[in-house]
Structure formats: C-alpha cells, structure tokens
Amino acid sequence: MTGTKSAPDPCRAVTLQSVNKSFGVGETFIKVLKDITLDIKCGELLLLVGPSGCGKTTLLSVLAGILDVDDGVVDVFGSRLDQFSQSKKTDFRRNSIGFIFQQYNLIPTLTATENVAVPLIVNKKPYDKALVKAREYLELVGLGDRADHFPSQLSGGQQQRVAIARALVGEPRLIVCDEPTAALDGETGKLVMEMFRKVALSPERAIVVVTHDNRIFGYGDRIAEMLDGRIIDVRENPEHL
Amino acid sequence: MIRIAMKMLMGDRAKYFTLVGGLSIVVFLFIQQGSVFCGLIGRTAKPVEAIGAPIWVVDKNLQVVDEFKGLLDTDLTRVRSVEGVKWAVPLFIRQVTVRLSNGKFQAVRLVGIDNATMVGRPPKILEGRIEDLNAPDAVIIGKAEMERLGNPKIGDTFEINDRRARVVGIADVPRDFLSNPYVYATFDRAVQYTPRERKLMNYILAAPKDGYTMAQVLANIRKTTDLAAYDEDGMRWLTMNYYMKNTGIPVNIGISLFLVFLVGMAIIGQTFYAFALQNEKYFGALKAMGTSSFTLVKMIVIQSLVVGVIGYGIGVGMGTMIGFLAGPNAKLAFYTPYQLIYISFIVTILICLLSSILSIQRVLRLEPAVVFRG
Structure with missing residues (x-):
C-alpha cells in the first residue's frame, strides 16, 4: 500500500503489523519493539500489561502518533501513521487521540474547566464555547461542582477524572492511557476505572490502557501481555465477553 | 492558546513578579543611566541656550562654547x-x-x-x-x-x-x-x-x-x-560633540548601560529558562495533544513580550518619575529625550526575545513522548 489512507475497517480501530522500534546507536542501541502485530477493535478497552521496560509505553506512543517506527505498519482508523509527516501526525493527534497521563499533567494555573477545554482550544474552538463544553464533560465525570477549582485544590482521584474529561472532550476515536491508576490508591483507582469505562467506551471508539496495576485488569475487554519488546499473549477477559 | 499562555505566565505569581520586577528594574536603570548621560551632555550646551541667539559666529578653530578664542x-x-x-x-x-x-x-x-x-x-x-x-x-x-x-x-x-x-x-x-x-x-x-x-x-x-x-x-x-558660523542647534551640537569625544562620560555611562543589559539578560533569561523547565511537562502534554511547535513558540514569545511590555511600562514610569520629581532645573542632570524611550523599548524587547531563545530551543527539542515518563 502506497497511499496514506487505507480502506477503513468498521471493526478494526488499530492495526499494527510487524512493528519494530529501536533507540540509540552503537553501544547504546536497543531494540524496544520487536515485530509487534496487534489488532484493536472499535468499542474495545485493551489493557497493555507487562513488566517495566518491556516496551508498553513505547508501543502506546507509537499508536498515538508520538513516536516514529523503524518499520512496520501503524494503521489507526484507516490512517497510516507510519507514512505520515510530523505535522500530519500532529494534526492527527489533535483530531483523533485523547490522552490520559500517569501524572495527569493538568496545567496548575488553569481551573478544572480550563484544563478540560485545552484540547478544544488547541483545535481552535472559540474559548467561551470550549469552556461550555468542558463544563458538560466535567458534569459527566461527576465534577460539576469542582469546575472552578485549580488542580492543587483537587484530590488525586478528582484530578484523574479531570484528565479523563480532558481526554474525552474532543470526542477522539482513540484514547491512550498511561498508568492511569498508578498515582491513586486501590479503591480510588477502581472507582476511576469504573467511571472511565462507563463514560469513555463507545462502539466508535477504542481505548488502550498501559498498566501494571493488576487490580484493574478486570476492567479490560482484552489484555495484551508484553515481555522484552514482544507481545507474548493476548487474552479475552471473560467478564466482558 | 494566547489565553492559556497568559494564564500559565501570570498564574505562577512568584515567577511572574520576578520577571516583571526584574525587567522593570533593568528598564529603570537603563532610563536612569541614559537620562543622566543625556542630562550631562545636554548641560554642556546650556550656555548656548542661556544666551540665545539665531547665529553664532566664532573663531574657526573653536571646539566648544567654553573655549575663549578672541575675535x-x-x-x-x-x-x-x-x-x-x-x-x-x-x-x-x-x-x-x-x-x-x-x-x-x-x-x-x-x-x-x-x-x-x-x-x-x-x-x-x-x-x-x-x-x-x-x-x-x-x-x-x-x-x-x-x-x-x-x-x-x-x-x-x-x-x-x-x-x-x-x-x-x-x-x-x-x-x-x-x-x-x-x-x-x-x-x-x-x-x-x-x-x-x-x-x-x-x-x-x-x-x-x-x-x-x-x-x-x-x-x-x-x-x-x-570665521565659523553656526545656528543655535549647530552651536549646541559643536559643544556636545566635543564633550562626547573628549571626556569619559560616554564610555563610563556606556559601560553602565552595557552592564545593565547583561544583568537584564541574565536575570530574565534565567527566570524564563526556569519557567520553561517547570512547564516542560505541560508543554509536552500540549505537544502530545496536537499543539504545533510553532504555536508553542508563539506562546513563549508572547509571554516574553507581555512581560517585556509590562516591565517596560513600569520601568519607564519609575525612570521618568525621577526627572519629574527632580524638576526642570534641578542639580541632578537628568533629561529623558523621546529617543531614549524608543531605544529602551527596543532594548527591552531584545532582552526578552534573546532570553526566550533558550526556552524556545528547549520546547522545539521537546519530545511529546516526555509526557509518558512518570
């Protein structure tokens, strides 16, 4: 295939074929992703698990269009990211990807509403309209009464819910989450994941969550296990079959 | 994004006031030193103004109004x-x-x-x-x-x-x-x-x-x-040029102004850089969310220009206040010509832009993947 668009498959959100990624040269050369092949379906929440350093976050960065691959196919909703220029990838991320980070990365000088509105403002939506929509999403994650609070005035669980609202507000088709519960206690982590599944999952959207918090494994539809740069196992979660 | 840039800048009160305060002091010193220079040099030609005549005819070798070459x-x-x-x-x-x-x-x-x-x-x-x-x-x-x-x-x-x-x-x-x-x-x-x-x-x-x-x-x-003949302005400049060429005033005050510029660069540059370091992960998050490098650079430049304009306004206000308080014929030689106001504005903007270069470089090199490093 030579074009940048392939025929969209309604059931297939992400297709990775023989993806390789390495860092460094000479003595520092390290191959982080080795021949990764994986399909992620629409309406699916996929957990990417494995020990530290196995390549989970690198794989997440690749399918979010943040890192380039050495070779292989990265197809996200019909867009061949492996063939995109940097600026095209930037546009793609702006329009199609929602991010949830381990440390939330909420801008401390913006209120919860303003933080949620950031992806819309990045996408050139008028400021006031962006704030209105951001408030709607804060209501959705149960934080309507905290709309004007700054991140420092919110608990860890509340901050992560703000981050979830921020990831959803642009209505992206793919949401990538990096260790979303790592900074939360077990109970809060579960509550956040329950709420996340409820508000984020939809038939047109796919979610990829990197985690090694085995307490939340039950929230995934499938679990892909990585080891040493390879996917060694992909299993269905019987709870969600 | 400009609003977000402003909120990022002004929300961190300590750094914002350090930046504006530092720049205000730099502009104040620049205006103060520049005005003292203009005041001193301007005073060398005051005898011409004190006498006041359309044309001055003098010995053709006369260099300065304070020389007494007979006719x-x-x-x-x-x-x-x-x-x-x-x-x-x-x-x-x-x-x-x-x-x-x-x-x-x-x-x-x-x-x-x-x-x-x-x-x-x-x-x-x-x-x-x-x-x-x-x-x-x-x-x-x-x-x-x-x-x-x-x-x-x-x-x-x-x-x-x-x-x-x-x-x-x-x-x-x-x-x-x-x-x-x-x-x-x-x-x-x-x-x-x-x-x-x-x-x-x-x-x-x-x-x-x-x-x-x-x-x-x-x-x-x-x-x-x-004989030599000058209009009043020519006679003033003959005298002022003599003092500028033959005394240490321009060098001494020039050194002061240069040091003010360097100190300004150091203070503002360092604070801006610290500001950029502190905000790196947020810039990284913005980059990951699809903000272009150009937009991020624009945000930094606007932040620095806003600091520059506010600091400049306060600095010029403080600087000219000295001249205002001293009065028109005070012992303090202090004169602020409009050219000095323009020059100090250009210097301020230069300091801000040069200071933000390090931050811009850092943001341009910033990998959005940095946001996934816990």
Missing part, C-alpha cells in the same frame, strides 16, 4: 557687512573669580552682552529689569547655582577682580555642565571685570535678514569672513 573688532564689522545678515553684536564670555562677602572665592561665568541692544540677555528675568544693567556696577545673576554666591538679593554686592558688582536682577538660567553661577553685565562693564587682553570679544551673535534662509546666511558668513 578682532574688525570681524564684527565684516560680519555686519555680509549679505543676508540683519544684525550682529559682540558677546563676551569669560570664566572669572568672584570674591564673596565672607571672603571666599567662587568661579563664575561672566557674560558681557551688547550695551545697546542687550542681545544675549538671559532668557527670563525673575526679579529686576534688564534695563537696570545700565546702572553703575550693575550685574544680573542666574538663579541656578546662586547659592554659591551666598544667595544674594537685589542690592547686594560682591567683588569681581577687585571691582564692585551690584546685583540688580535675578534671571532664570539653566544649570550648565561646569555648574558655575552666571553673572550678566553689559559688554563694556564685563571687559572691565577681566584682566586686559588684546582680543576682548569672543563671539559675535547675529540674525538673518528676512528673505534669507539660515543656511544661506551661515554659508555667506563662512565664505566672506573665514
């Missing part, structure tokens, strides 16, 4: 005969010593003005009348530096070279670079106050006839008399 009486006649000259009168300026009633001595600038026309008179008489200069031993003194003469009142006397001088008026005269009091007398009396010299007159003041341009008359005088 011949025949030069006055020749200037009067030049085409386009309406009138020409002699002027006498010397540095002489006054003996005060308390026995102390004080150098003064003695100005002898034309007996008949009083051309060269002080710009404004505060007490007394200019005509009173025709009275015996009469002198008019300048108010600025008057305290050096013991703050004399009308009717008080002192001695100039053992000859009696009686104050008949007080004039508003600008302070000059040498800070000596001005004493005005008629030409004939001023000559008597000084030791006998072969050439007494050292300036000829003149004016152009109607229908002649200043440039034409100046050229005619130069061509016909082999």
